[in-house]
Amino acid sequence: MLATMASGDGGYPQGGSLAFAKRMADTFTAMGGEIRYQTKVHGIVRENGKAVGVRIRDKILNAPALIVTAETLAAEKLLDFPITDPWFLKLKERAKPTNCCFIGIGLQTLIKEIPGFVLDEPIAIGPHVYRSLGFHCYTQNPTYAPEGCTAVTTTLMGDSYDYWKTAKAQGRYQAEKQRLADEVLGALCRHAPQIEGHIEVVDIATPLTYESYTGATRGAWMSTLDVGQSIPSCPCTLKNVQSLYFAGHRTLLPGGLPSALVSGRRAAQMVCRQFGIPFQSKQNK
Numbered sequence: 001m002l003a004t005m006a007s008g009d010g011g012y013p014q015g016g017s018l019a020f021a022k023r024m025a026d027t028f029t030a031m032g033g034e035i036r037y038q039t040k041v042h043g044i045v046r047e048n049g050k051a052v053g054v055r056i057r058d059k060i061l062n063a064p065a066l067i068v069t070a071e072t073l074a075a076e077k078l079l080d081f082p083i084t085d086p087w088f089l090k091l092k093e094r095a096k097p098t099n100c101c102f103i104g105i106g107l108q109t110l111i112k113e114i115p116g117f118v119l120d121e122p123i124a125i126g127p128h129v130y131r132s133l134g135f136h137c138y139t140q141n142p143t144y145a146p147e148g149c150t151a152v153t154t155t156l157m158g159d160s161y162d163y164w165k166t167a168k169a170q171g172r173y174q175a176e177k178q179r180l181a182d183e184v185l186g187a188l189c190r191h192a193p194q195i196e197g198h199i200e201v202v203d204i205a206t207p208l209t210y211e212s213y214t215g216a217t218r219g220a221w222m223s224t225l226d227v228g229q230s231i232p233s234c235p236c237t238l239k240n241v242q243s244l245y246f247a248g249h250r251t252l253l254p255g256g257l258p259s260a261l262v263s264g265r266r267a268a269q270m271v272c273r274q275f276g277i278p279f280q281s282k283q284n285k
């Protein structure tokens, strides 16, 4: 990451994640693409061993080819049969979820840096015990917070999906989120007392939040492999279903934005090959 940043090839997206996604959406629509927001796909329609469309509630939207970009393991639910292709089974066996609790804090004051610190009292989320905290202050990016304010984030890594799922089932979800917010903010204010009285907003995303927004298995946004495991290579097609392609972070482990983008480009190339159209990137046009 340091090498990428130092060479000028990596950085923070201007305007944050939303502006980043919007730039891609704008490029797509400018090239003639159409996006239907707030439209959940309920199934993939097959005819004679070929994907021919998607089912949206009781309506069918026909398509000559489909690229499934929903998280690949969860996408199995869109089919009316279990996937038995070896690449999919290997992926299922080897891809362990990378997920987290992500805490975003809005401060009504300018803070340049909060050095990481060891906690007096550890913070627990189920079996995961955190003994130190580190924070990102996005002071250098004027698009992340109003003038004079600072956006601060911290990430508590670990698969706490089951913990939050149980809390939700027992009606304790909101209370547990509040408990986590209180413990993190309490520790932060003790460590950096100049923050006290300037906290405007706090937002916590748990693995359940990611699951509800993206549909990904256990709310994972990347994958981890056990030590010694090799990365399964994903052809991203199924032997028994033509015209169907998969893309997204799970198809190119360990995932992340570059993997998701590259897999999308590869899927577009496969669609071009299906129709005998030469693939051209936007820059080459």
Ligand SMILES: Cc1cc2nc3c(=O)[nH]c(=O)nc-3n(C[C@H](O)[C@H](O)[C@H](O)COP(=O)(O)OP(=O)(O)OC[C@H]3O[C@@H](n4cnc5c(N)ncnc54)[C@H](O)[C@@H]3O)c2cc1C
Pocket (backbone or CB within 6 Å): 039, 040, 041, 042, 069, 070, 071, 102, 155, 213, 214, 215, 216, 221, 222, 247, 248, 249, 250, 255, 256, 257, 258, 260
């Ligand atoms: C806190 C955090 C920090 C991160 N930091 C980095 C980083 O520094 N660098 C990096 O490279 N990556 C990072 N990542 C990971 C990166 O954001 C993801 O790997 C990437 O966004 C995955 O993209 P994707 O298109 O595969 O999946 P998604 O972005 O999850 O897109 C899948 C889309 O499919 C939609 N969908 C699912 N099911 C259906 C359905 N049935 N019908 C219709 N739509 C459906 C979902 O709503 C979603 O919009 C981070 C992630 C998090 C959460």
